[in-house]
Amino acid sequence: MFYPFFDPTMILLIPALLLSFWAQFKVKGAFAKYSEVRAMSGLSAEEVSRRLLDRNGLSGVRIERVPGELSDHYDPRAKVLRLSDSVNASRSIAAIGVAAHEVGHAVQDKENYGFLKFRNAIVPAVQLCSAASMPLFFIGLIIGSLNLLNLGILLFCGVLVFHLVTLPLEFDASARALRMLRETNILSQQEIGGAKAVLDAAALTYVAALVMTVLQLVRLVALRGMNRDE
Structure with a gap:
């Protein structure tokens, strides 16, 4: 039976929640630890970014400072x-x-990397899927509409695709970063x-997000099955 604020299928999300908490603990711990270790090159992160961008023919990409902690990102539309x-x-x-x-x-x-092009292309659709999937699904549960349940699940699959594409994208960016730092001797x-x-x-935080999305999808399918059996 479905309850407005809790149902047995929520237990499925516990492993993903634990993984998410652990991932956040790991990233904060690692960043705090190595934030205390000054690089022997003496370069700032901004200086390193400029050097690496210029080295890759990206002198037109601007570097901006933004407020917050670990809010770093590259904006492919503004080239910033x-x-x-x-x-x-x-x-x-x-x-x-x-950086x-x-x-x-x-x-x-710059290289029109396939996963990046695909993710950028689907962002508007994923935003719609993310905003509409859960409300439609739970309205379907409340009024007993199998069509709305199916539509909610289908839209949520769009969110899953986004996370599936993001994972290799992030791994590749990290591999490129380490390779550039090694080749330029910016870090020993x-x-x-x-x-x-x-x-x-x-x-690991991206892995946790993917696991959460997969288990949430499993939960929605389970709820759909329970609703159909009633």
Whole structure:
């Protein structure tokens, strides 16, 4: 039976919630640890970003500072790499690793990397799917409409596709970042290990998001089955 605020299928989400909490703990711990370790090059994350962008023929990409912690991102539409307050001026291994990761996304954009092109193309549709899927599904549960249940599940599959595409995209950006830092000797071999620890922890958050989405889809299918059997 479905209850407005709780139903037995919510238990399915517990593993994903635990993984999500652990991922957040890992990324905050790794970033805090290596934020205390100054890179031997003495370069700031902003300086590293500029060097790597220019090296890859991306001198036209601007670097902007944005408020927040770990709010770093590359905007492919504006061709702007945005670094957070906690990263931009920092000369730590953690900040340099994060900045290089965002440069990795800029290089993907330049090379028309397939996963990036596809994700950018589906963003508007995914936003619609994300906003409409759950309300339609639960309205379907309340009024007993199998059509709305099916539509809600179908739209939620769009969210799953987004997460499936995001995972290899993020892994590739991290691999590019570590390779660029190694090839330019901006970080020593020992320091590369610290940057990798930060980026691996960050990647775990994307894995957790994917697992949560998969289990949420399983939950919706289970609820649909329970509703059909009643």
